[in-house]
Amino acid sequence: MSNILEIKDVISIIIKKRQEPESILMLKRGLKRISKQRRDMELELRNIKQGYHAECELDFYLERIGINSNDVIVLQDLRLPAADRHSFFQMDNLLLTSYFAVNIDVKSQPGKFTFQNNARNFQYYLHGKKYGMTHPISQVDEQRDQLRFWLGAGWENYPIVNLVALADPNAEIATDSSSDWVYECVMPFALLKDSFKRATKQYTQSFFQLSELTRIGYQLAQAHCKPELHYWKRFGIELGDVESGVLCPFCGKLAMDRLRVIWDCPHCGGRDRRAHVMSIFDHFVFVKPTMTNQECREFLHVEKEHTARALMTNAGILDWNGSNRGRVYVLKK
Structure with a gap:
């Protein structure tokens, strides 16, 4: 248009x-x-x-x-x-x-x-x-x-x-x-x-x-500056208040399973390669303004460090400080 x-x-x-x-x-x-x-x-x-x-x-x-x-x-x-x-x-x-x-x-x-x-x-x-x-x-x-x-x-x-x-x-x-x-x-x-x-x-x-x-x-x-959505702060949300897992983009339910390079929904059978991106964003909006590799694994329900690192690095929405196990991820400005 x-x-x-x-x-x-x-x-x-x-x-x-x-x-x-x-x-x-x-x-x-x-x-x-x-x-x-x-x-x-x-x-x-x-x-x-x-x-x-x-x-x-x-x-x-x-x-x-x-x-x-x-x-x-x-x-x-x-x-x-x-x-x-x-x-x-x-x-x-x-x-x-x-x-x-x-x-x-x-x-x-x-x-x-x-x-x-x-x-x-x-x-x-x-x-x-x-x-x-x-x-x-x-x-x-x-x-x-x-x-x-x-x-x-x-x-x-x-x-x-x-x-x-x-x-x-x-x-x-x-x-x-x-x-x-x-x-x-x-x-x-x-x-x-x-x-x-x-x-x-x-x-x-x-x-x-x-x-x-x-x-x-x-x-x-x-x-123009996009507003920061810090709902964890606005509503006083604590980590235990937020249900983890990757949210299915098709049926809106938690939590999708990781099958090698794709996410699979056990509820509707929907599959998506980048469903984790919005769920990573959910963490920054509702949990806290930083994310470590371990926090990513816990929130997305993935087991391996290199998988979590690849998901965060390739998401396209994050910057990071530090290296190796000391790396901390933040949202891009």
Whole structure:
């Protein structure tokens, strides 16, 4: 599929398109290995799925937005190093035009979003009960500030429009009189097009040519950092909580048997040469951030050292430190 999408007069160059989060796959795999933390893992999986489906629904509305004949550079699910060099900031949707940029953060939650005291006070309610949530406007403001720092000199005056898009059409926005301006930046998907039209009328000075926007778009995409899935840490998982063995890619059951150069499933009869690769990854996600030869043998249920060494070396996802029996394996960055 081409990454060039023509929308009426608009030519959108999708440099980075959203994909299903890797965390969905890994949590599904984790639920087949772990029983103690199931409730927390199932909630995490449900929330991630809900957010991803909401972002996919947004694409329907983005395809119907017209910005005159401006060319648009699109980047989705962008995670970049923050100014402190220790943390990261994430942008759901970043659209770059010659005149302005648009940062759209998606909220998939239903319920009531309440802003008071010039929007300095924010509360989120669901079924009448108050829940904690990061201030959505402060969140997109921080994303904008971090992006400006990342872009550096020459981009200080480039307008960046922040929008918070509510996926649930029944989500409610409530404000006091001092916070009515919130409706211009927090809205349901259906009103995003009006916001683009307002921005087009407001920002008429051209800052960059398409070639410069494309260049910076590819730089942003190249700087994207995949999130580290350290679920062993997040859920407090201990080694004894994780059922070992190679997970069958066909029936999803444990544990496959090693037959010389291939894995064989005793449940469905499925065979696969590289079924161990994802199971090795499972170890780093759910057990610990390192793996030794002995740990590999125990987790994959193989007997010989040279077999485990060959499986880890040829997996294509690991780096290692040390040599011989002192070698320790880690995931590639």
